[in-house]
Amino acid sequence: MNGPHPGFDGRCLVGGLQDYVSPRRGVRRHYNGAPMAEEASARSGRVAIIGRPNVGKSTLLNSLLGQKLAIATPTPGTTRSMLLGVYVQSRPPTQIAFVDTPGMHRPHNALGRALQEDAKAGLSNADVIVLVTEVGKSASPQSFLTGQDADVLAQLADVSAPVVLVINKVDRLKNKSALLPLIERANKQHSFAALVPLSALRRDNLPALVSALREHLPEGLAYDGDLLTDKPQRFFASELVREAVLTHTREEVPHGVAVLVDNFEESPQLNRVAATIVVSKDAHKGIVIGRGGERIKRIGSDARVAMETLFERKVFLELWVKVKENWSDSEAALRQLGYE
């Protein structure tokens, strides 16, 4: 391996545009002028995940954290609870620290005096509680939220944090209308802040859970600093560039786009960001750059404005475009680009 990006072809400095591939004629698409979504404020907080064994808590966490390249190092939060990982998204800016609440997974233990105290402490620290249950194989409403589920629910009786009920494994249902009696039953059982049917395994409806949780989180980004090191800002920078590319390019390009942040320098007045847009085909490079560099200018300008809003300071953004043939098929390239 030689240099930081082995296998990549020559770099193209956007702005100077000395060596960009001539874009094909006729590929330029007019910017559709769609208004950018209104900036939502940043939110972050702690979410305790509870539920009886085997309902899919671990699968849910993995799906949530894997999907957005979150920081998933298991870090002990307090002696009483284990931080499982922080879900991070850039639009709208959100950080969700998922915590494991001791005792609550094992109702036998949780019903014991000591563990019950620990579990209560973990729950009282949480901004939101996610109670995970599943659609039973029979999907019968009579057995829904009974037994061990009911035991876990009983422990929430005097917890003030809102409880979101996740009804996992909806992929088992041939007909989604079978959910209605389950939802009806759940609403009789407890006053849930939200009910989210989803499939953790198939990654179906996960964004609905994130939005439901977000609503109950305090404003601000709490997990800057030691917990997430320098990753979040770089991560947001990369996501915002990628988002701008997706907004401005034709359908064929986005699937093959990755954004690599080469340099990220922070100062109180200005963040300097240099990023490389990696595309998988030569033709896509021309499309991303646009005639006379018009498109890449718009991409850069949108991404810069979004970063300035998020980082609350001026941003100097330098973009490069490189071709890495079929990068998404190469494991080494994926690792380099930050995908596991």
Ligand code: GDP
């Ligand atoms: P936990 O004990 O609550 O952490 O549950 P796990 O995440 O270990 O999952 C228990 C089992 O349920 C595993 O075999 C998973 O593959 C399965 N599972 C998890 N989520 C889903 C889902 O959405 N649909 C289906 N059909 N199975 C799931």
Ligand code: MG
């Ligand atoms: Mg588990």
